[in-house]
Amino acid sequence: HSKAAGRNAVQFFDPSMQAAVVQRATLQRELRHGLRDGELLLFGQPIVDVRAQVCGHEALLRWRHPVRGMVPPAEFIPVAEQTGLILPIGQWVLREACRVLARWAADPARAGWTLAVNLSARQLRQPDFVDSVRQALHAAGADPRRLKLELTESLLLHDVEDTIAKMEAPTGLGIQFALDDFGTGYSSLSYLKRLPLTQLKIDRSFVRDLLTDPNDAAIARTILQLAQSLEMEVVAEGVETAGQYEVLRAMGCRLFQGYHFGRPAPLEPAASSPEPAPPA
Ligand code: C2E
Ligand code: MG
Ligand code: MG
Ligand code: MG
Numbered sequence: 001h002s003k004a005a006g007r008n009a010v011q012f013f014d015p016s017m018q019a020a021v022v023q024r025a026t027l028q029r030e031l032r033h034g035l036r037d038g039e040l041l042l043f044g045q046p047i048v049d050v051r052a053q054v055c056g057h058e059a060l061l062r063w064r065h066p067v068r069g070m071v072p073p074a075e076f077i078p079v080a081e082q083t084g085l086i087l088p089i090g091q092w093v094l095r096e097a098c099r100v101l102a103r104w105a106a107d108p109a110r111a112g113w114t115l116a117v118n119l120s121a122r123q124l125r126q127p128d129f130v131d132s133v134r135q136a137l138h139a140a141g142a143d144p145r146r147l148k149l150e151l152t153e154s155l156l157l158h159d160v161e162d163t164i165a166k167m168e169a170p171t172g173l174g175i176q177f178a179l180d181d182f183g184t185g186y187s188s189l190s191y192l193k194r195l196p197l198t199q200l201k202i203d204r205s206f207v208r209d210l211l212t213d214p215n216d217a218a219i220a221r222t223i224l225q226l227a228q229s230l231e232m233e234v235v236a237e238g239v240e241t242a243g244q245y246e247v248l249r250a251m252g253c254r255l256f257q258g259y260h261f262g263r264p265a266p267l268e269p270a271a272s273s274p275e276p277a278p279p280a
Pocket of ligand 2: 118180
């Protein structure tokens with residue numbers, strides 16, 4: 001047995017690594033075809049105010065794979081980011097989101113709603129980023145003031161001056177920027193002040209145990225105070241219970257998102273039911 005192990009030590013790949021490489025290549029090819037063949041779709045999850053009234057949605061990408069069924073973004077966005085496929089996918093998401101906004105604008109019950117779109121840092125780094133946003137809005141006839149763009153702290157790992165410059169032009173159009181998953185990344189407070197952000201989203205990892213973990217409660221309260229000083233809105237993510245909602249409201253939080261208010265569901269008016277609850 002030890003002899004065999006010695007021989008194996010000179011292999012470049014072990015079989016499991018090779019399988020992972022093949023699997024990734026397959027995923028990449030299928031995703032490219034999926035984008036081409038219309039297998040991507042946008043779900044939306046409501047964002048509500050202090051009276052639990054819907055004031056907007058976050059657009060969440062789904063991939064309806066012909067064999068594997070509905071694939072969540074965690075399973076394909078990382079590959080899309082590594083391969084650059086996130087650029088045409090992100091462009092599709094932006095155009096689709098703008099079409100949704102234009103439809104909402106024609107409906108008095110929804111005309112005031114905002115739609116938040118997740119951007120990957122790589123999209124923002126594209127030289128034609130601002131143009132592509134402008135084109136998507138123009139093509140759909142959507143109001144830029146209803147579009148929110150969600151960024152993550154990972155974009156602060158790259159050229160911050162360039163990031164600020166890329167954010168300023170859309171801000172001029174009335175587009176607002178939110179910092180997603182706040183508290184989990186690399187934010188430095190000095191950058192936070194310099195970026196033209198209007199919103200912080202408290203990551204759901206701090207909301208989950210809010211009622212039982214004093215540290216999480218302290219973090220949530222601190223983020224709310226920080227945002228108030230910087231004159232930013234806060235959305236609490238991952239609110240699953242009335243108790244979490246009440247505590248966050250008492251802390252001064254004004255905007256909420258989570259299963260307690262609504263699960264992600266197709267944004268297309270024709271389409272059907274929300275995502276099933278995961279097994280308990
Ligand atoms: P995110 O932007 O932080 O989106 C919120 C995620 O939390 C969504 O997962 C949503 O379904 C989930 N969520 C909402 N409320 C609750 C709750 O009460 N409890 C729990 N446990 N989860 C909740 P989803 O849709 O699987 O998306 C995962 C991530 O994928 C997103 O996190 C975002 O980073 C990324 N993503 C989604 N759509 C896009 C897109 O169009 N472009 C890019 N670049 N990334 C996207
Ligand atoms: Mg988000
Ligand atoms: Mg988030
Ligand atoms: Mg998240």
